[in-house]
Amino acid sequence: MSVKILAIDTATENCSVALLVGDTVYSRSEVAPRDHTKKVLPMVDELLNEAGITLAELDALAFGRGPGSFTGVRIGIGIAQGLAFGADLPMIGISTLAAMAQAQFRLTGETHVAAAIDARMGEVYWARYQRLENGTWHTFDSERVIAPEALVAECQADSLSWSSVGTGWSAYPELAKLPLTLTESAVLYPDAQDMVVLAKYELAQGNTVAVEASSPVYLRDNVAWKKLPGRE
Structure with missing residues (x-):
């Protein structure tokens, strides 16, 4: 029986939906920072119609769990939960940083990826990944939010070559000072078509x-509270 997984991601400026049916991936993607809520459900309908299946026929629903923008992550998980609840589907949260690593492998075959998303407030969401022979990704550096100068100060040199993905590299040129051998990449945002590949393994x-147990990963949980008077 072929696996069927729908993936939704709105954690960054990119809005994307993908549907895996067996070995075939159907996908839609558009950079639309303020229109995620308008774009997602029509994309879902288009893909289901294109594949000729219904939500109820899916095995799971995957979503971009973050890190990313607070609003974007909430939109994605909220829509995913609504669809999964109505169709009685289990859910799979996929890291946006890991999804970009998978995208780089899909496009170039690179197996060592350094991911940095602009987290605003002078910081980046950061992680490094190494692809293993079985097709899974080893987290070389764990996901975190960190100031570029702090990352440069603590990063250790190694003999590997790393592909740099994400918006953090252009937002913070000081990341070029990392003691790593870096190669540029065209991958700026996570995409649901890579999330379904990772979700297939997780399933x-x-x-x-x-x-009800699905949850986002913000990495900076206390920021929203600190903006409120009297909150620390």
Whole structure:
């Protein structure tokens, strides 16, 4: 039986939806920072119609769990939860940083990827990944939010060559001072077509959660509270 997974991501400026049916991936993607809520559901309908299946026939619903913009992550998980609840589907949260690593492999075959998303406030969302022979990704540096100068100060040199993906590199040129051998990439944003590939592995491992248990990963959970008077 072929695996069927729908993936939704609105965690960054890019809005994307992808549908995996067996070995075929259907996808839609558009950079539309302020129109995620208008774009997502029509994209979902288009893909389901194109593949000739319904939500109820899916095995799971994947979503970009972050890190990314607070509003974007909330929109994505909210829409995904609504669809999954209505169709009684398990959910799979996929890292936006890992999705960009998968995108770089899809496009170039690179197996060592340094991902940096502009997190605003003088920081980046950062992680490094190494692709293993079984097709999974080893987290070389764990996901975190960090100031570029702090990252430069603590990063250790190695003998590997790293592909740089994400918006953080252009937002913070000082990342070029990292003691790493870096190669440029055209991958700026995560995309749902790469999330469904990662989600297929997670589903095979039984790594799903119920709708009510699905949650975002902000990495900077306290920022929204600190903006409110009296909150620390």
